[in-house]
Amino acid sequence: MENEIALQIRDVSERYGIDFLINGKVTHEEITAVDKVSFTVKKGECVAMLGANGAGKSTILKLIAGIIKPDAGDVRVEGRVASILDLGAGFDPQLTGRENIFLLAKFYGIAREEIQPKMDQVIAFSGIGKFIDAPLKCYSSGMYVRLAFSLAIHVEPDIILIDDCLAVGDEAFQKKCIEKIFELKNQGKTIIFVTHDAHLVSVLARRGIFVKDGRILHDGPIERAIVCYTQMVGDINGIGILNKDNLSVIFNNGKIYINWRNAPLSKGFGGFAVIRTGQGELFSKDLSWRVELEGMDSLMARATDAEAKVIQAWSLKLAEDNCIDWQIDTAAGAQEKEYFSRINLMLNERFTHWSTLGKEGVFPSQYPSVREWQVLDAQEPDTDGGGIISCRSESPDEAALPGVVLESAKKDDFLVARALITGPEQSARVLSLEAMPATKGNRFSGRIRLFENNQELASYLSFRKAKFIQEHTIQKLGTKLFFDRGRLRLFYKESELTKANCFFGALYAKDRWFSSFDAAWSFKKQDEQTILVSAYWPELKARHAWQVSLVDQFRISWKVVLETEDDLEVLSCRNGIYLSTGYKDWFSSYEEGVFPGEFQWQDMVLENPLRKSVGVKKSGLYPGVALETRESGVNNTVAIQNSDSHYQSRIIYAAAVLPRAVEGFNCPAGRREIFSGVIQLYPSAELVEKYLEVSQKEKLDKELSLQARAIETHTIQKGPIKIIFDAASLRIFYNELEISEGRGIRSVFDVHKINKQLNSDFALWQVDKVSLNRMKCVLRWVDIASISQEWDISIEDNRIDLLLTMTSYDNTDIFNERTGLLLSRNYKQWVTASGEEGEVNYDFSERSKGVALKNNKAGRMHVREFIQQGTVYPAASFSSFLDRQEQVVSLTVDKDNGLGLYFFKVKPREAASKTPGTYVYFKGSVIFKEPEPADKDPEDHLSGHIINLPGLKALDLRFDNGAIKLFWGKKEITKGLGFYTSFCCAGLWHDSSQAIWKKNKICAQSLEVTGTWAWIPVIQSWRIKTEGKKIILDIETEVYREFYLESEEVNLFLTDEYRKWFAGKRRGPFYNEFSQSDLFRFRIWISRVADERMGVEARLFRLPAVSLRPQSIARDAYLVIENANILRDKGRLIQYMRLPDREQALIRPCHYNSFKGVIEVGRI
Amino acid sequence: MYAFYGRIKSFFSNSSVLKTLIVKNYKSRYANTALGVLWAVLTPLLISFIVYFVFSHITQVSEKNFIAYVISGMLPWLCFAASVQEGAGSLTDNAGLWRQFRVPLEFMPASCVAVNFLNLALGLAVAQVFLLRFSPKGIFLFLLLPVPLALHFFFTLGGALIFSSLSVRRKDTAYFLNVFLLFWLWASPVFYFRDRFPAAIQRIFDFNIICPFLNLYRSIYYENTIFNAKDLFAAGCLAFASFLCGYYFFIKREDELKKAL
Structure with a gap:
C-alpha cells in the first residue's frame, strides 16, 4: 500500500x-x-x-x-x-x-x-x-x-x-x-x-x-454529504422525490430540498412552513408525514397530529419553466384553529444578493454569532401585497447558480417578504414570506421559480415590479397616486409630493395613539380612479377604511370611515399627509407663514379657528397642496405641523375631538364617517394667492355676521335688565348701564379627587339662548370630565332668576361650593339680612379682602343704590333660596372684580361625596330694589335654646347657633358672641357662630350640638350640661381633612361691666383700655396652670362672678384674661388658647378633645 | 496449517496481554472481599476438608493419609471444572473487551483457566504446609509440581476453548456442562479409592482422561513418589491433543464467533 x-x-x-x-x-x-x-x-x-x-x-x-x-x-x-x-x-x-x-x-x-x-x-x-x-x-x-x-x-x-x-x-x-x-x-x-x-x-x-x-x-x-443526509434521512413514508429537467425536489417530512443540475441549493431545513396555533408556533418539519406520489413531478403530503387527524396538507408540483408550485393548507387542529404564519426557504451560502420589488441587499459573508436569525432589512418590512423575494449570486465562480424567486401565487395575499441570515450553526441564507398578523389565512399558495441566469431573473423582477406598480396606481393626467407597500404616495408630473409616512390616519383610544403606519394594511384598486385602503389595528379591533379618488387632475377626494368590531371609546382622530421638505411656505384659509428652518415637532400657530383648509404653497416643481375639510359625521379642525429631523416633513392634517358619551362608548360597534376632505393641488402660486384672497374676504364677512349673531345669540333682555354672555362672563346691564364687574356671576368649588379649585371663569361654556329673556349655559371643565354645570338664567320683571345645577357622572367629591354675584366697585354700602351693614373701600394692600360678619347666616345680601354724576346704580339684593341651615354668606372686596356677594354652601361631611346624578347647586335671584328698613330675617332660623341653671334661678343660658349667651334676668352678661370657639387658618378666624349647627340631644339641663364649619374641615360637638351653678362643657373636635391650623381658641367674652379679674389667688382691676383693631388684644394675664379658676367680678356684685376653669391644659395651651375689642364689641375675654408648634400646624384627619371644663357663675 | 502455527505462536508471544487479562480477572474476582486472594486457597481446602470429614467420619473410610488423597484429588478437579465452566462463558462475558481492544478471543477462556490454575498452585503450596511435607523428599517432589500443572493446564485449556466457542451460539452448553461435570466428578476417583470398585468399573476409570492427571498429583502428595511414567506419558499426550484440537476448533469458528458477539 x-x-x-x-x-x-x-x-x-x-x-x-x-x-x-x-x-x-x-x-x-x-x-x-x-x-x-x-x-x-x-x-x-x-x-x-x-x-x-x-x-x-x-x-x-x-x-x-x-x-x-x-x-x-x-x-x-x-x-x-x-x-x-x-x-x-x-x-x-x-x-x-x-x-x-x-x-x-x-x-x-x-x-x-x-x-x-x-x-x-x-x-x-x-x-x-x-x-x-x-x-x-x-x-x-x-x-x-x-x-x-x-x-x-x-x-x-x-x-x-x-x-x-x-x-x-x-x-x-x-x-x-x-x-x-x-x-x-x-x-x-x-x-x-x-x-x-x-x-x-x-x-x-x-x-x-x-x-x-x-x-x-x-x-x-x-x-454534499450533509445535503444528502439532511435530504434523504427521515421517516421513509414522509419522503418523496420529484424530478423534471434540471430541477429535482425532495420532500422530506415537512421540508423541501431543491437541487439544480444535481447541485443542492438548499441548506439546513430547506423550505418549511410555520403555522400559528393557540399554543405557539408549529413547524412543518416537526410533524409526522405521509407522502403520496402522483407522478414524477407532483406529490401530495399530509401531516397528522397525535390523534391521526390531518392538520396540514402540502401539494408540490414541478411546473413548466423550472417552477415549483407549492400549496399549503392548514386545517382546524385538534385543539385550536391554526393559521398560516410564514414560509422559510433556507439556501446555501453560494447566494450573495437578495432583492424584493422595492429593496435590494447583500448577504453578509460572515454569519452573525447569535442563535436567532437576523433580518437583513432593518427598516419596516415591505408589505408587498403579493409577496416576492429573490436571491442570486453575483460571484463569477457561481455563474451556473440559478436565480431563485420565492413568491406568492395569489394576488390578494398580503405577505411580508424578508431576507434573513442564520447563525453560524446553520449558516444559511433565508428567504421568507410571512402573513400579516391580522390575517388569519389557512392557505398558502406560492411558487419557487428558478432562472438560468441573473439576466432572466432581473427581467422577471422588472416585469413584476411594473405589474405591481400598475396594480397599485391610479392616475389622471399628471397626478398619480401609488399605494406602495403601506404608503400612499402622491406624484405630480413624476415628482413625489409626499414623504415619509405619506397619507396617514390615527386614533387616540385606550390611552394612546394608534397610527395607520403601525397597522395591518390592505389595498384594493376599485377602478382607475379610486382606491380603497384599510388599516387595521388588531388590539382595537378597529379599522380605518379610506376611499381615495382622483376627482380630476387637481383634486383628490379622501373619505375616512372608522369601523369598529366592538364598542370603543375614541377620544380623538387625525388624518393627514406628510409632504416633502421642499415646501417652504404654508397657508391656511386666513393666514400664511413660513416653515421654520430646524426640524422639531411644532404646530404652526393658526389663530383663526374658523379655517377650513390648510396647505403648503408651490415651491419649485412642487405644486401647492391644500387639505380642505368637508362636512362629515365629526367636526374636524385642520392644522399644519413641522416634523422632527427623523421624518423631515411638512404635515397637513385634520384633527377631531370626539365627544364623550354620557353612557357607554362613543363609538359603538359599527361604521361612522370621521373625515371627509379634498386634497387640492395648486399648480401655480397665483392660484393660492387667489384662494387666500377669497378666503380672507369670506372670513371677514363671516366674522362680521358671526359677531352680530354672537351678540344676538348671547344676549337676553327684559325691561331694563339685560345680560350678555361674553367670554365666560355674564355682564349685567340695567338701563344700559353695566352694573356688574368682572365675571358678573360665577361659581367656585373644590374637587377633592383632583385636589383643585375649579370655577366658572375657566370652564368650557356652551351657551344656548332659549328665549328672548332666558338662556341656558352648560359648563364643562378640562380638568375633570365627569362633572358639568347647567345655568338657567332668566330675566323677569326687575329680577334675574338663577338656577345652577351640577351633574356628576361618578362619585366626585365636591365641596366648598359658592356662588357669587360680582357688582361694580361703585357700590359702596352693603347690608345683610340680619341687619349688619357696612361700607366698602378699596384702599387696602391685598388683592382681595373678606368682610367680617358677625352673623353669616343671612339668606340675603343687599347693596344700596349709588348715584354718581347722574348715573344711577340701582339697589340690588342677592338672595338664595337654599336651606339656610346649609349656607353662609360672605362678602369679598376684590380689586379686579369689585364687590362680591357670595353664598357659601356648608354641607354635612356625609353629603360631601356625590353619587352620580344632578342636584341643585344654587337657586336664587337678584332683585333690583332697596332693602326694607326693617328687613330683618325673623330669628326663627336661629337655633337658640335656653337652659336654666338649677343653682341659680336668675341665670339663663342660651345656645345660639354656635355661641352661648348668659343672661342674668333680662340682662345679658356676655358680650358679642359670648362663649364660642374659634380656629385660625391662613390668617383668618373661623368662629363657631359661622358654622352650621345641628341639635343632637336636648334635655332640660343639657344640650348636645354639632357644628360643621364652612371653609375649614372641622366639626365640633359640644356637650353642655348644667349642674348647680356650673355649666359643664365638653367640646370634641373632628378634623376630617388635612389643613393648617395656626391657633385654636375657646372664648368666654363678657360685658365690660366687669371691673375686676382673678386668676387663682391673684386679683386685679380691668382698665378700660381697648385696642382699636380686633387684631390686638390687651392682655392682662396669661397662665399655664390648670385647674385654676380664672374669672371676672363686677363691682358691688351687681352681676354674678363668672369664671372659666379648664379641667386640664394641653401642652401647647394657655389661659388668658384680657380686654378685647372683637367685631366692634368691647368686653372682657377669658380664653383657653392653643398655639400648635409650627411642625404641628398641619393637622391630619383626627379626633381630639378641644376643651373640657366648667363655667362657674355666682359668688366665688 | 502455517496460519494455525502462527496463531499458536502469537498466543505465546502476546503473553503480556494475557498477563494483563489474568491480573484484571484476579483483581475483579477478589475486589471488595475481606479475605481477598486467600479465598483462592481457602475454598478448595475447605471443600476438601468437608469431603474428608464426610468420608472419614460418616462413611468411615479408614485409609491412612486419606486427607492427602482427598486434597490431591479435589483441588485439581475443582480447578479443572471451574476453568471449563468459566471459560465456557468467558467470550460472552468479555465481548466488550474484545470489541474495544481487539484482544485475541482465545485469551478470554485462557485467562479464566490461567487464573484457576494459579489458584490451584497456591492451594497446593498451602497443602504442602498443611500436610507437613517438610522432608527433603517432600520438598523435592513439590518442586516437580509444575509438570502436572502445565500438562493439566493445557488439557483444561483445550476443553475451555471448545466449550467457550460452543456456548456463544448455544447457551445450552452451560447447562450441559453443569450436569456433565457432575457426572464426570463421580466417574473419577477424586475422593474415593479406585480399588474399592469391581475390576470392570476400574477399567472404565482407565479410560477416564482426567485420571492420569489425578495420578500425577497423587504421586506427589499421597504416594510420595516420583511420577509414574505411564501416567506422565498419558497426561502429556492428552494435554497436547486437547490443546491442539481445542485451539483448532476455536479458530475455525472464530469468524462466526466474532459476528455472533
Whole structure:
C-alpha cells in the first residue's frame, strides 16, 4: 500500500445471519449490512460518515477496526487503530477508575513506562477528580463515559475510529473532546467518525461519506454529504422525490430540498412552513408525514397530529419553466384553529444578493454569532401585497447558480417578504414570506421559480415590479397616486409630493395613539380612479377604511370611515399627509407663514379657528397642496405641523375631538364617517394667492355676521335688565348701564379627587339662548370630565332668576361650593339680612379682602343704590333660596372684580361625596330694589335654646347657633358672641357662630350640638350640661381633612361691666383700655396652670362672678384674661388658647378633645 | 496449517496481554472481599476438608493419609471444572473487551483457566504446609509440581476453548456442562479409592482422561513418589491433543464467533 494511504477498503461486503422468532418459529435470514463498499482514506485525513440508523456505518467501522472480517472484499489498514465504538466496554465496575485505566492502557499497547504519565493526562482530561479512586460502580453514567472517552483519545494511535460518541458528557466536556479531536487532526492522525450532528461534521471534516442501505451514495465534499443526509434521512413514508429537467425536489417530512443540475441549493431545513396555533408556533418539519406520489413531478403530503387527524396538507408540483408550485393548507387542529404564519426557504451560502420589488441587499459573508436569525432589512418590512423575494449570486465562480424567486401565487395575499441570515450553526441564507398578523389565512399558495441566469431573473423582477406598480396606481393626467407597500404616495408630473409616512390616519383610544403606519394594511384598486385602503389595528379591533379618488387632475377626494368590531371609546382622530421638505411656505384659509428652518415637532400657530383648509404653497416643481375639510359625521379642525429631523416633513392634517358619551362608548360597534376632505393641488402660486384672497374676504364677512349673531345669540333682555354672555362672563346691564364687574356671576368649588379649585371663569361654556329673556349655559371643565354645570338664567320683571345645577357622572367629591354675584366697585354700602351693614373701600394692600360678619347666616345680601354724576346704580339684593341651615354668606372686596356677594354652601361631611346624578347647586335671584328698613330675617332660623341653671334661678343660658349667651334676668352678661370657639387658618378666624349647627340631644339641663364649619374641615360637638351653678362643657373636635391650623381658641367674652379679674389667688382691676383693631388684644394675664379658676367680678356684685376653669391644659395651651375689642364689641375675654408648634400646624384627619371644663357663675 | 502455527505462536508471544487479562480477572474476582486472594486457597481446602470429614467420619473410610488423597484429588478437579465452566462463558462475558481492544478471543477462556490454575498452585503450596511435607523428599517432589500443572493446564485449556466457542451460539452448553461435570466428578476417583470398585468399573476409570492427571498429583502428595511414567506419558499426550484440537476448533469458528458477539 502506498505510504500516504492509511486504509483501503475494496468491494467489501458483510452479511449477518439473524434468527427471527416469529410465532414460535425460528427463521434464519441473511441481512446485508454492507454491500460492495470501496473507499480509500489517506493519512491525516478526517472523514465523516453519515447515514440513517442501520445504514451500515458501524459495520464499516468494525471492518476497519478488524473486529469483524468481511464476507467479501478486502480491508487494508496501515498503522495502529484505536476504535471508540463502544464506550465503557472492558471496564470492570468492581475496580477503581485508576485500576481500570491502568489495566486497559495495557490492552491499548501502551508501554509500561508510558502508562503513568498517560494516566495522569487521562485523569486530568476526564475531570472526575477524586472519584478516580472509587470503584466504577459508584460512577454516574456521565463520569463513566467521560473516563472511557478520555482514555480512548489519549492512546494516540495512527487511526482513530469514532462511532457516534463524539459528544458525550456535558457541554464543557463536549467542547474538550472536540478540541482534542482537532488536536489529533492537527497531529496528522487519520480520523473516521460517525455522527448525526451536521454542524459538528462540517466543522471537523472536509470529506463526507454518505451511506444508505449498506451502500455509499456519496463520497466527496462534506457539504454534499450533509445535503444528502439532511435530504434523504427521515421517516421513509414522509419522503418523496420529484424530478423534471434540471430541477429535482425532495420532500422530506415537512421540508423541501431543491437541487439544480444535481447541485443542492438548499441548506439546513430547506423550505418549511410555520403555522400559528393557540399554543405557539408549529413547524412543518416537526410533524409526522405521509407522502403520496402522483407522478414524477407532483406529490401530495399530509401531516397528522397525535390523534391521526390531518392538520396540514402540502401539494408540490414541478411546473413548466423550472417552477415549483407549492400549496399549503392548514386545517382546524385538534385543539385550536391554526393559521398560516410564514414560509422559510433556507439556501446555501453560494447566494450573495437578495432583492424584493422595492429593496435590494447583500448577504453578509460572515454569519452573525447569535442563535436567532437576523433580518437583513432593518427598516419596516415591505408589505408587498403579493409577496416576492429573490436571491442570486453575483460571484463569477457561481455563474451556473440559478436565480431563485420565492413568491406568492395569489394576488390578494398580503405577505411580508424578508431576507434573513442564520447563525453560524446553520449558516444559511433565508428567504421568507410571512402573513400579516391580522390575517388569519389557512392557505398558502406560492411558487419557487428558478432562472438560468441573473439576466432572466432581473427581467422577471422588472416585469413584476411594473405589474405591481400598475396594480397599485391610479392616475389622471399628471397626478398619480401609488399605494406602495403601506404608503400612499402622491406624484405630480413624476415628482413625489409626499414623504415619509405619506397619507396617514390615527386614533387616540385606550390611552394612546394608534397610527395607520403601525397597522395591518390592505389595498384594493376599485377602478382607475379610486382606491380603497384599510388599516387595521388588531388590539382595537378597529379599522380605518379610506376611499381615495382622483376627482380630476387637481383634486383628490379622501373619505375616512372608522369601523369598529366592538364598542370603543375614541377620544380623538387625525388624518393627514406628510409632504416633502421642499415646501417652504404654508397657508391656511386666513393666514400664511413660513416653515421654520430646524426640524422639531411644532404646530404652526393658526389663530383663526374658523379655517377650513390648510396647505403648503408651490415651491419649485412642487405644486401647492391644500387639505380642505368637508362636512362629515365629526367636526374636524385642520392644522399644519413641522416634523422632527427623523421624518423631515411638512404635515397637513385634520384633527377631531370626539365627544364623550354620557353612557357607554362613543363609538359603538359599527361604521361612522370621521373625515371627509379634498386634497387640492395648486399648480401655480397665483392660484393660492387667489384662494387666500377669497378666503380672507369670506372670513371677514363671516366674522362680521358671526359677531352680530354672537351678540344676538348671547344676549337676553327684559325691561331694563339685560345680560350678555361674553367670554365666560355674564355682564349685567340695567338701563344700559353695566352694573356688574368682572365675571358678573360665577361659581367656585373644590374637587377633592383632583385636589383643585375649579370655577366658572375657566370652564368650557356652551351657551344656548332659549328665549328672548332666558338662556341656558352648560359648563364643562378640562380638568375633570365627569362633572358639568347647567345655568338657567332668566330675566323677569326687575329680577334675574338663577338656577345652577351640577351633574356628576361618578362619585366626585365636591365641596366648598359658592356662588357669587360680582357688582361694580361703585357700590359702596352693603347690608345683610340680619341687619349688619357696612361700607366698602378699596384702599387696602391685598388683592382681595373678606368682610367680617358677625352673623353669616343671612339668606340675603343687599347693596344700596349709588348715584354718581347722574348715573344711577340701582339697589340690588342677592338672595338664595337654599336651606339656610346649609349656607353662609360672605362678602369679598376684590380689586379686579369689585364687590362680591357670595353664598357659601356648608354641607354635612356625609353629603360631601356625590353619587352620580344632578342636584341643585344654587337657586336664587337678584332683585333690583332697596332693602326694607326693617328687613330683618325673623330669628326663627336661629337655633337658640335656653337652659336654666338649677343653682341659680336668675341665670339663663342660651345656645345660639354656635355661641352661648348668659343672661342674668333680662340682662345679658356676655358680650358679642359670648362663649364660642374659634380656629385660625391662613390668617383668618373661623368662629363657631359661622358654622352650621345641628341639635343632637336636648334635655332640660343639657344640650348636645354639632357644628360643621364652612371653609375649614372641622366639626365640633359640644356637650353642655348644667349642674348647680356650673355649666359643664365638653367640646370634641373632628378634623376630617388635612389643613393648617395656626391657633385654636375657646372664648368666654363678657360685658365690660366687669371691673375686676382673678386668676387663682391673684386679683386685679380691668382698665378700660381697648385696642382699636380686633387684631390686638390687651392682655392682662396669661397662665399655664390648670385647674385654676380664672374669672371676672363686677363691682358691688351687681352681676354674678363668672369664671372659666379648664379641667386640664394641653401642652401647647394657655389661659388668658384680657380686654378685647372683637367685631366692634368691647368686653372682657377669658380664653383657653392653643398655639400648635409650627411642625404641628398641619393637622391630619383626627379626633381630639378641644376643651373640657366648667363655667362657674355666682359668688366665688 | 502455517496460519494455525502462527496463531499458536502469537498466543505465546502476546503473553503480556494475557498477563494483563489474568491480573484484571484476579483483581475483579477478589475486589471488595475481606479475605481477598486467600479465598483462592481457602475454598478448595475447605471443600476438601468437608469431603474428608464426610468420608472419614460418616462413611468411615479408614485409609491412612486419606486427607492427602482427598486434597490431591479435589483441588485439581475443582480447578479443572471451574476453568471449563468459566471459560465456557468467558467470550460472552468479555465481548466488550474484545470489541474495544481487539484482544485475541482465545485469551478470554485462557485467562479464566490461567487464573484457576494459579489458584490451584497456591492451594497446593498451602497443602504442602498443611500436610507437613517438610522432608527433603517432600520438598523435592513439590518442586516437580509444575509438570502436572502445565500438562493439566493445557488439557483444561483445550476443553475451555471448545466449550467457550460452543456456548456463544448455544447457551445450552452451560447447562450441559453443569450436569456433565457432575457426572464426570463421580466417574473419577477424586475422593474415593479406585480399588474399592469391581475390576470392570476400574477399567472404565482407565479410560477416564482426567485420571492420569489425578495420578500425577497423587504421586506427589499421597504416594510420595516420583511420577509414574505411564501416567506422565498419558497426561502429556492428552494435554497436547486437547490443546491442539481445542485451539483448532476455536479458530475455525472464530469468524462466526466474532459476528455472533
